[in-house]
Amino acid sequence: MTSTDQSLPASGAQTGRKRGDPSFRERLRRNFGRWWFAYAMLTPVFIVMALLVFYPLGKGIYFSFTNADQYNALNPLLPSTYEWIGLENYTNVLRSQEFRDVLGFTAVWTFVNVFFHFTLGLALAVALNRTLKFRGTYRMLLLVPWAVPSFISAFAWRFMYNNPYGFFDQLLVKLGWESPPAFLGDPTWAKFAVITANVWLGVPFMMVALLGGLQAIDSDLLDAAAVDGANAWQRFWSVTLPGLRPVAATVILLGLIWTFNMFNVIYLITGGGPGTSTQILATYAYSNAFDFKLYGVATAYGVIILSILLVFTQFYKYTVKRMGEETWS
Amino acid sequence: MSSAGVPADTTGLGGEEVLTPQMLAATRKAPSRRGRRRVRPWYMSLVLHGSLIAATIIAIFPVFWIAISSFKPREEIISSVTLNILPDDWTLSNYREVITANDYEFLTWFGNSIVIAILTTIVGVFLSATAGYALSRYRFPGYRPALNSFLVTQMFPAAIIIVPIYQIITNLGLINQQLGLLLAYSTVAVPFCTWMLKGYFDTIPIALEEAARIDGLTPFGTFYRIVLPLSTPGLAVTCFYTFITAWNEVAFANIILLSPEKYTLPVGLRTYVYQFDQAWEKLTAGAMLVTIPAVLVFLFAQRYLVSGLTRGGVKG
Numbered sequence: 001m002t003s004t005d006q007s008l009p010a011s012g013a014q015t016g017r018k019r020g021d022p023s024f025r026e027r028l029r030r031n032f033g034r035w036w037f038a039y040a041m042l043t044p045v046f047i048v049m050a051l052l053v054f055y056p057l058g059k060g061i062y063f064s065f066t067n068a069d070q071y072n073a074l075n076p077l078l079p080s081t082y083e084w085i086g087l088e089n090y091t092n093v094l095r096s097q098e099f100r101d102v103l104g105f106t107a108v109w110t111f112v113n114v115f116f117h118f119t120l121g122l123a124l125a126v127a128l129n130r131t132l133k134f135r136g137t138y139r140m141l142l143l144v145p146w147a148v149p150s151f152i153s154a155f156a157w158r159f160m161y162n163n164p165y166g167f168f169d170q171l172l173v174k175l176g177w178e179s180p181p182a183f184l185g186d187p188t189w190a191k192f193a194v195i196t197a198n199v200w201l202g203v204p205f206m207m208v209a210l211l212g213g214l215q216a217i218d219s220d221l222l223d224a225a226a227v228d229g230a231n232a233w234q235r236f237w238s239v240t241l242p243g244l245r246p247v248a249a250t251v252i253l254l255g256l257i258w259t260f261n262m263f264n265v266i267y268l269i270t271g272g273g274p275g276t277s278t279q280i281l282a283t284y285a286y287s288n289a290f291d292f293k294l295y296g297v298a299t300a301y302g303v304i305i306l307s308i309l310l311v312f313t314q315f316y317k318y319t320v321k322r323m324g325e326e327t328w329s
Numbered sequence: 330m331s332s333a334g335v336p337a338d339t340t341g342l343g344g345e346e347v348l349t350p351q352m353l354a355a356t357r358k359a360p361s362r363r364g365r366r367r368v369r370p371w372y373m374s375l376v377l378h379g380s381l382i383a384a385t386i387i388a389i390f391p392v393f394w395i396a397i398s399s400f401k402p403r404e405e406i407i408s409s410v411t412l413n414i415l416p417d418d419w420t421l422s423n424y425r426e427v428i429t430a431n432d433y434e435f436l437t438w439f440g441n442s443i444v445i446a447i448l449t450t451i452v453g454v455f456l457s458a459t460a461g462y463a464l465s466r467y468r469f470p471g472y473r474p475a476l477n478s479f480l481v482t483q484m485f486p487a488a489i490i491i492v493p494i495y496q497i498i499t500n501l502g503l504i505n506q507q508l509g510l511l512l513a514y515s516t517v518a519v520p521f522c523t524w525m526l527k528g529y530f531d532t533i534p535i536a537l538e539e540a541a542r543i544d545g546l547t548p549f550g551t552f553y554r555i556v557l558p559l560s561t562p563g564l565a566v567t568c569f570y571t572f573i574t575a576w577n578e579v580a581f582a583n584i585i586l587l588s589p590e591k592y593t594l595p596v597g598l599r600t601y602v603y604q605f606d607q608a609w610e611k612l613t614a615g616a617m618l619v620t621i622p623a624v625l626v627f628l629f630a631q632r633y634l635v636s637g638l639t640r641g642g643v644k645g
Contacts, residue, residue, distance in 0.1 A: 143628070162607075298492055302489030310481070
């Protein structure tokens with residue numbers, strides 16, 4: 001355990017294996033001698049993760065196979081009598097019409113949001129990447145939706161969509177619409193309302209991230225393309241966009257995961273209503289747990305959400321890798 | 330870009346969007362490569378400025394509308410059926426009312442929110458700094474699984490662990506207590522901070538540590554005396570995002586905090602508008618009192634943190 005054994009990264013990276021074939025015990029002892037410092041540094045987080053993440057995760061998965069609800073679980077006044085019921089929660093959920101509706105809206109919600117976050121964010125980033133008067137002012141003001149605490153933004157949108165004295169209804173009356181829609185009371189309009197609000201909320205992040213990506217593109221490439229006679233559109237399409245791909249691949253994946261799991265906007269603007277028309281999987285699972293107190297069903301939803309995200313992420317990484325990117329190593 | 334560039338709270342608890350140090354570092358002033366470009370024709374300028382102005386108006390309008398409405402008396406907010414941008418008669422009574430209502434409950438919520446966000450930040454950063462360092466510098470056996478487990482944690486939907494966490498908190502008798510909420514927030518903050526700090530430590534050149542080791546510092550001494558001081562910008566960014574995430578959290582706070590004097594801001598303000606008699610005049614005034622400091626801090630911190638990040642350490 002000399003000091004050179006606490007190898008700094010590069011040197012220590014490969015040497016852990018391949019020295020004859022010592023017994024398992026021996027290897028364990030040697031590894032520990034070599035890496036005790038790294039393990040010691042990890043211990044606090046490991047303990048917290050074990051108690052607060054992995055144990056609850058296991059417990060949550062277990063719950064999803066039981067009939068736990070408010071009468072037989074988590075009730076301080078009653079004994080815990082919930083039972084193993086196998087896959088019943090899953091079959092019930094997957095067969096139900098609500099699940100299909102919620103899944104459908106989750107898909108629409110996720111892709112529409114990320115599509116507009118990305119396209120609008122990219123457009124603004126391109127505009128801000130030019131020499132421009134008031135560039136700093138624009139940039140600062142465009143960051144406002146990101147700077148405002150998200151729960152305040154959600155309340156602001158709920159206020160503007162209010163019927164009949166919200167801003168939008170008043171505006172429509174002024175424009176001659178006699179009885180403007182109750183945006184949050186109608187299933188279709190409510191979907192529209194939460195999506196617009198969330199698009200507004202998410203554009204600045206994409207803008208800043210993509211602006212960073214744009215500024216990292218080698219300007220010599222653009223100049224070379226210009227010399228070769230490419231017009232502005234061709235330069236954008238053939239030089240700028242490919243150059244953005246590593247950043248774009250990352251922020252789009254993040255955006256998809258965040259939006260998929262977004263809780264605040266929906267919960268605070270519509271609470272999932274009217275009916276379940278604006279529920280996405282994340283809010284609907286919560287609603288199952290704490291409105292209906294169906295803990296088994298709620299955790300089954302949680303497991304389904306996690307599975308979808310894991311499968312999707314693997315697929316996404318695979319696709320990006322196949323396109324020849326080294327975004328993830 | 331390092332493979333570690335994607336830490337994020339994706340649990341849906343806070344929903345805060347996060348820039349990695351690498352992304353932030355890239356948002357400096359535009360490069361001065363445009364010197365010899367030809368001048369843009371006037372109609373292009375018009376289109377450019379026109380779209381940017383339109384975007385800016387949309388970006389600030391909801392905040393503007395809240396601000397304006399907070400100066401309207403209740404009757405004007407809930408009775409005007411025709412569009413009335415500026416208040417007919419300006420008043421500060423909404424502010425007075427929201428601050429003094431129910432024995433200054435708004436200020437209590439404000440205080441609760443600040444306390445819980447600060448505690449979460451301290452717990453998160455203190456616990457995870459060493460782990461972030463270990464993950465950044467050592468390729469120990471078990472490194473891959475450890476790293477992957479942090480990644481998957483970022484993807485967790487709240488739904489899967491919120492029930493068990495709720496059960497743990499109930500069993501410990503911490504329902505309706507700040508400590509219970511702190512426990513719940515740690516589930517998000519600790520892995521998040523570990524990711525963020527690992528990402529920042531990755532950007533610090535290793536030469537200094539090697540020198541420090543040769544000069545006889547212990548491994549921990551190297552971390553504590555050399556790496557941590559160099560990482561102040563990274564620590565600041567991590568603290569900032571952790572604070573914001575806890576500040577915005579609704580899902581856990583909503584089920585753990587039961588009595589009004591324990592509420593945090595989002596839970597408390599929500600009671601104003603999720604009741605039969607929606608008190609928008611109180612909500613708008615309260616929202617302004619929360620938003621103004623938040624926006625000022627954000628805009629200030631943003632600039633400071635960005636320049637701090639680009640300055641940190643020495644270039645490898």
